[in-house]
Amino acid sequence: MDRTIVIGAGPAGLAAAHELSELGRRAVVLEQDDQVGGIARTVVYRGYRFDIGGHRFFTKAAAIQELWEEIMGDDFLVRPRLSRIHYRDTFFHYPLKPVEALIGLGPIEAIRIFVSYVRARAFPIVDERTFEEWVVNRFGRRLFQIFFETYTEKVWGRPCSEIGADWAAQRIKNLDLVAAVRNALIGNRADGQVVTTLIDRFHYPRLGPGMLWERWTERLVERGVEIRMETRARALLHDGGRVVAVETERPDGSTERVEGEHFISTMPVRELVRALRPAPPEFVVQAAERLAYRDFLTVVLIVDAEELFPDNWIYIHSPDVRVGRIQNFKNWSPDMVPDPATTSLGLEYFVHEDDDLWSMPDADLVALGARETARLGLVRDGTVVRDGTVVRVRKAYPVYDGGYKESLATIRGWLSGIENLQLVGRNGQHRYNNQDHSMLTGILAARNVAGEAHDVWGINLDDEYHEAGGGAGDRLTPGVARDRTLEEVLAAAFARYDPVALGAAVGVVFGVGLFLATAIALLHEPGDPGRVLSLLGEYLAGYEVSWMGAGIGLLGAGLGGFAFGWLVARTINGLIGWEESLLRRQILARTLDPLEAMPQ
Numbered sequence: 001m002d003r004t005i006v007i008g009a010g011p012a013g014l015a016a017a018h019e020l021s022e023l024g025r026r027a028v029v030l031e032q033d034d035q036v037g038g039i040a041r042t043v044v045y046r047g048y049r050f051d052i053g054g055h056r057f058f059t060k061a062a063a064i065q066e067l068w069e070e071i072m073g074d075d076f077l078v079r080p081r082l083s084r085i086h087y088r089d090t091f092f093h094y095p096l097k098p099v100e101a102l103i104g105l106g107p108i109e110a111i112r113i114f115v116s117y118v119r120a121r122a123f124p125i126v127d128e129r130t131f132e133e134w135v136v137n138r139f140g141r142r143l144f145q146i147f148f149e150t151y152t153e154k155v156w157g158r159p160c161s162e163i164g165a166d167w168a169a170q171r172i173k174n175l176d177l178v179a180a181v182r183n184a185l186i187g188n189r190a191d192g193q194v195v196t197t198l199i200d201r202f203h204y205p206r207l208g209p210g211m212l213w214e215r216w217t218e219r220l221v222e223r224g225v226e227i228r229m230e231t232r233a234r235a236l237l238h239d240g241g242r243v244v245a246v247e248t249e250r251p252d253g254s255t256e257r258v259e260g261e262h263f264i265s266t267m268p269v270r271e272l273v274r275a276l277r278p279a280p281p282e283f284v285v286q287a288a289e290r291l292a293y294r295d296f297l298t299v300v301l302i303v304d305a306e307e308l309f310p311d312n313w314i315y316i317h318s319p320d321v322r323v324g325r326i327q328n329f330k331n332w333s334p335d336m337v338p339d340p341a342t343t344s345l346g347l348e349y350f351v352h353e354d355d356d357l358w359s360m361p362d363a364d365l366v367a368l369g370a371r372e373t374a375r376l377g378l379v380r381d382g383t384v385v386r387d388g389t390v391v392r393v394r395k396a397y398p399v400y401d402g403g404y405k406e407s408l409a410t411i412r413g414w415l416s417g418i419e420n421l422q423l424v425g426r427n428g429q430h431r432y433n434n435q436d437h438s439m440l441t442g443i444l445a446a447r448n449v450a451g452e453a454h455d456v457w458g459i460n461l462d463d464e465y466h467e468a469g470g471g472a473g474d475r476l477t478p479g480v481a482r483d484r485t486l487e488e489v490l491a492a493a494f495a496r497y498d499p500v501a502l503g504a505a506v507g508v509v510f511g512v513g514l515f516l517a518t519a520i521a522l523l524h525e526p527g528d529p530g531r532v533l534s535l536l537g538e539y540l541a542g543y544e545v546s547w548m549g550a551g552i553g554l555l556g557a558g559l560g561g562f563a564f565g566w567l568v569a570r571t572i573n574g575l576i577g578w579e580e581s582l583l584r585r586q587i588l589a590r591t592l593d594p595l596e597a598m599p600q
């Protein structure tokens with residue numbers, strides 16, 4: 001029987017291997033690391049468990065959800081989510097609660113936000129090209145500075161003025177902030193649901209995401225899938241439009257030629273192109289070299305404190321520290337720490353391999369982490385940081401810069417000439433995939449091996465795949481929060497007034513109001529029955545300050561109020577519709593594919 005070589009035992013590679021075994025086909029998985037799970041693995045240090053990031057399990061793909069539940073059983077916990085922004089020594093819930101945000105920022109800041117918002121709406125930057133311009137146009141400069149600028153620059157390591165507007169447009173989740181800000185500024189007409197879906201809960205394996213991938217691997221091995229750990233694919237040998245073998249290398253330097261009929265790769269696209277033998281033409285190599293990545297390191301601090309803060313994670317906007325986000329793993333699952341009297345924090349630093357932080361000795365990084373948590377006030381004076389460790393992850397984020405689409409198109413175009421090679425997963429496709437989406441690409445690739453014809457690049461959020469409630473995406477990480485479809489988001493953010501309901505409400509207030517006013521005038525001023533009120537008779541036929549007039553007033557003012565409320569609702573709805581269609585046109589003009597149109 002022919003066999004498929006799968007490169008990488010992360011979520012995508014394992015999903016491909018699983019599907020192949022379901023389809024009765026042979027699979028060999030090559031994993032360079034000594035642990036499965038890829039970026040979604042769980043690292044263990046002295047019994048303390050932590051993720052690379054913090055991996056929520058959230059999917060709208062029923063098949064993936066079923067798989068997860070089937071693998072984890074009772075160990076698939078449902079966890080409450082709390083995440084806040086730390087800015088100027090104050091915590092703000094994320095997603096933002098407008099009233100809390102305005103109180104937290106103080107009245108002067110609130111006025112500055114309002115003025116800059118109004119100015120941005122009145123005089124928008126016409127040709128918005130950068131992330132900064134995109135956000136300023138929608139939120140005003142002040143909100144941009146407070147809630148976007150520092151964190152985004154920490155994540156991407158470049159000024160917001162150098163990040164393309166496309167990037168921001170992909171963060172549809174931001175509409176939630178628009179809705180939230182609108183709530184604060186002009187009332188609660190945007191759908192509160194937009195915000196509440198993010199506050200929700202999420203699934204999480206009891207011992208971290210690695211528990212799921214490790215358990216799944218055991219099952220795959222029992223089924224006969226061969227998983228070769230510490231085996232790096234260092235070259236893909238191709239001939240006549242087909243890959244014929246992978247050359248592997250083990251830590252001891254030994255190499256092997258592993259032959260197969262089909263090949264599924266989850267290795268980063270740039271590495272894959274570098275590994276092809278013979279090498280592709282120069283323009284393809286150059287395109288691959290232009291693909292950029294953002295690296296990531298986690299400093300884990302083990303602190304002698306039973307409880308430090310209630311959040312799962314905190315976004316650190318303060319520019320005076322370098323840490324970008326802090327995870328509290330105990331709040332993800334209590335079993336992530338072996339000693340309940342302690343807490344383990346994961347301090348996330350977004351870096352490049354050539355940054356000073358990347359090459360800083362571990363002990364110095366742990367000391368830096370301890371200093372920064374103290375400075376932020378997250379660890380109280382006198383609390384002992386007992387121990388710490390560091391995990392460095394290369395290529396945690398594929399970067400969507402100005403040229404990545406073109407480079408990727410060049411590479412894909414050339415690779416389409418190699419018929420038995422499929423690229424799947426996050427770095428495998430240079431796409432901002434979450435676990436579920438990565439898995440789906442692996443599953444489809446496996447089905448293609450069995451003769452089906454799926455476009456692994458074309459998995460569409462509008463099809464089976466919907467990630468709601470902010471996959472990784474409602475994190476403030478650009479490109480990560482993918483949620484509802486565009487239509488759902490727009491419908492929620494641009495909710496309309498119900499003309500009948502508003503008309504009825506205004507009608508009742510007017511009608512009952514006039515009835516009561518007339519009654520009070522009659523009862524309390526019998527000698528001088530409401531001279532001012534009686535003037536209303538000029539406008540309301542039959543109205544006078546008498547019990548009969550009160551009845552006529554109730555009816556007349558009620559009807560008039562209804563008409564007024566109905567008209568106001570229709571007018572506002574017209575304006576909302578106009579605003580919505582402008583935004584819709586802008587989004588569609590960017591011809592984003594649905595995945596990219598949603599942020600994580």
Ligand SMILES: Cc1cc2nc3c(=O)[nH]c(=O)nc-3n(C[C@H](O)[C@H](O)[C@H](O)COP(=O)(O)OP(=O)(O)OC[C@H]3O[C@@H](n4cnc5c(N)ncnc54)[C@H](O)[C@@H]3O)c2cc1C
Pocket residue numbers: 007008009010011012013030031032033036037038039040052053054055056057058231232233234266267268271296396397424425426427428433434435436438471472
């Ligand atoms: C900080 C952060 C937070 C995240 N949070 C979430 C979240 O909350 N929820 C969520 O669903 N997703 C989240 N994600 C995304 C999730 O981690 C990825 O979608 C998922 O891990 C991608 O799976 P993959 O198999 O495509 O790639 P990877 O996880 O990168 O796995 C690829 C595997 O291939 C191996 N490999 C690479 N090259 C070779 C080679 N040459 N030879 C052999 N093996 C090789 C690697 O060692 C690795 O094990 C997050 C990601 C990050 C960076």
